[in-house]
Amino acid sequence: MVSFFRRKKPETPTSERRYSTEELAAAFPSTSTPAPAADAPAAPARVDAGHVADAPVREADAGQRPAAGLDESAAQALLEASQPHPPMSAPLPPEVVAPIVDARAATAPAGLPIEAAEAVARAAEPVAPTPQPTAPPRPAPPPIPDFSKLEFRTPEQIAADTAATKAVWRERLGGSVFARSLGGLFSRNPRLDDDLLDEIETALITADVGVSATTDLVDSLRRRMKGREFADSRELLLALRSDLIGMLRPVAVPLQIDPATRPFVLLTVGVNGVGKTTTIGKLARRFKDENRTLMLAAGDTFRAAAVAQLQAWGDRNGVPVIAQGQNADAASVAYDALQAAKARGTEVLITDTAGRLHTQQGLMAELGKIKRVIQKLDADAPHEVLLVIDGTTGQNALSQLRQFNAAVGVTGLVVTKLDGTAKGGVVFALAREFGIPIRFAGIGERPEDLRVFDAEAFVDALLPEALGA
Numbered sequence: 220m221v222s223f224f225r226r227k228k229p230e231t232p233t234s235e236r237r238y239s240t241e242e243l244a245a246a247f248p249s250t251s252t253p254a255p256a257a258d259a260p261a262a263p264a265r266v267d268a269g270h271v272a273d274a275p276v277r278e279a280d281a282g283q284r285p286a287a288g289l290d291e292s293a294a295q296a297l298l299e300a301s302q303p304h305p306p307m308s309a310p311l312p313p314e315v316v317a318p319i320v321d322a323r324a325a326t327a328p329a330g331l332p333i334e335a336a337e338a339v340a341r342a343a344e345p346v347a348p349t350p351q352p353t354a355p356p357r358p359a360p361p362p363i364p365d366f367s368k369l370e371f372r373t374p375e376q377i378a379a380d381t382a383a384t385k386a387v388w389r390e391r392l393g394g395s396v397f398a399r400s401l402g403g404l405f406s407r408n409p410r411l412d413d414d415l416l417d418e419i420e421t422a423l424i425t426a427d428v429g430v431s432a433t434t435d436l437v438d439s440l441r442r443r444m445k446g447r448e449f450a451d452s453r454e455l456l457l458a459l460r461s462d463l464i465g466m467l468r469p470v471a472v473p474l475q476i477d478p479a480t481r482p483f484v485l486l487t488v489g490v491n492g493v494g495k496t497t498t499i500g501k502l503a504r505r506f507k508d509e510n511r512t513l514m515l516a517a518g519d520t521f522r523a524a525a526v527a528q529l530q531a532w533g534d535r536n537g538v539p540v541i542a543q544g545q546n547a548d549a550a551s552v553a554y555d556a557l558q559a560a561k562a563r564g565t566e567v568l569i570t571d572t573a574g575r576l577h578t579q580q581g582l583m584a585e586l587g588k589i590k591r592v593i594q595k596l597d598a599d600a601p602h603e604v605l606l607v608i609d610g611t612t613g614q615n616a617l618s619q620l621r622q623f624n625a626a627v628g629v630t631g632l633v634v635t636k637l638d639g640t641a642k643g644g645v646v647f648a649l650a651r652e653f654g655i656p657i658r659f660a661g662i663g664e665r666p667e668d669l670r671v672f673d674a675e676a677f678v679d680a681l682l683p684e685a686l687g688a
């Protein structure tokens with residue numbers, strides 16, 4: 220107990236001082252009348268609740284009590300106990316507090332008279348048990364990631380892959396109307412003036428970026444040019460590049476296959492000949508390469524060759540194809556396929572549909588029927604409705620998206636045929652008007668030519684290489 224008090228003494232030299240019998244007598248003049256000791260320190264004005272340092276509040280009382288019959292050492296101990304403890308800036312941790320609470324419960328030291336023992340006990344009283352912090356409920360452990368499907372790459376590998384990807388995009392898109400008109404413009408090292416802006420405007424309109432998007436882009440460049448933001452035409456081109464990337468970045472959202480959804484149902488829709496069946500074949504290859512189990516549904520029962528085309532893709536990639544032959548009910552094929560995929564625990568089911576003009580109301584309504592029928596088996600299906608758009612279509616793509624979206628709720632886009640002479644600019648118009656994610660871009664006919672849409676690679680492929688981006 221004494222050692223406890225010593226431990227709590229102020230660490231100043233005065234705390235080491237021993238008191239003489241006379242001083243003690245002066246400090247405790249009467250046995251019956253409590254009187255404050257002349258030099259007794261005032262209790263600290265404020266002490267934190269539950270804080271060990273609140274002891275002095277009652278220690279001061281103890282120190283004022285008469286100490287008749289105390290022998291010198293007991294009185295010394297008592298007086299020391301009555302010295303105020305320095306306030307502590309932070310509560311002691313529970314491990315430290317615990318023994319102090321035990322000490323309070325202990326009886327006074329042997330040999331102390333009862334009054335002194337009471338005073339000592341009272342001095343120890345204020346050390347209230349510190350509430351033990353209750354442990355917060357443990358959060359549920361995070362799910363263990365499936366490392367078999369993760370790919371680890373070093374920064375150097377990532378940089379090399381990015382450069383290789385950009386080179387492929389540039390090689391495939393370099394012949395587009397967009398790339399040719401802008402490339403020609405800047406190879407002449409034009410002057411930074413209104414004529415340059417007029418030429419950019421023409422190039423963007425010709426490339427199918429659309430009138431409103433083009434006007435916004437050019438007006439912004441003009442404002443900044445007048446504000447002397449650009450030192451030369453190259454700086455203006457860099458600003459155009461960054462504006463174009465900025466338009467596409469929000470829609471460059473890759474398709475995520477939810478592993479908890481089996482099967483994850485993809486429904487592909489679009490007008491005739493845009494590349495739906497080819498895209499499904501390319502997707503099948505991609506998902507196989509990702510070690511996913513998948514199944515194809517030959518829902519294009521209208522075009523004679525479509526079922527055979529899909530079956531050929533399935534055979535080539537070792538993927539089962541559910542088909543009922545030509546002129547079968549497409550909704551029935553989709554239903555059968557979903558049932559089979561469910562039974563087999565297949566991860567991904569891709570359903571083809573016949574091409575249809577977005578202006579043909581009856582055929583558009585049929586898409587709604589396919590959706591309703593498969594929802595009898597899975598209320599959340601299809602989990603992705605991919606509208607395939609031919610990149611050479613131009614502004615007509617906007618009305619296609621509008622109509623398909625109204626009929627079946629489009630959740631992602633695939634823009635095909637961006638290789639060759641595609642104008643490519645429609646991608647900006649689509650992004651600006653609808654903001655629907657562009658999942659993939661078709662940049663060739665080979666299976667590996669379906670690329671995850673990359674805003675930066677796409678824009679850099681359209682702009683002159685001399686820009687160094």
Ligand SMILES: Nc1nc2c(ncn2[C@@H]2O[C@H](COP(=O)(O)OP(=O)(O)OP(=O)(O)O)[C@@H](O)[C@H]2O)c(=O)[nH]1
Nearest residue numbers: 491492493494495496497574635636661662663664
């Ligand atoms: N250059 C190029 N050709 C493509 C691309 N995607 C598809 N094609 C070609 O476009 C043509 C039509 O493709 P399909 O897959 O049959 O089109 P579809 O939409 O299924 O046609 P329908 O069933 O009639 O609606 C084929 O010759 C494909 O090889 C692409 O990204 N680039």
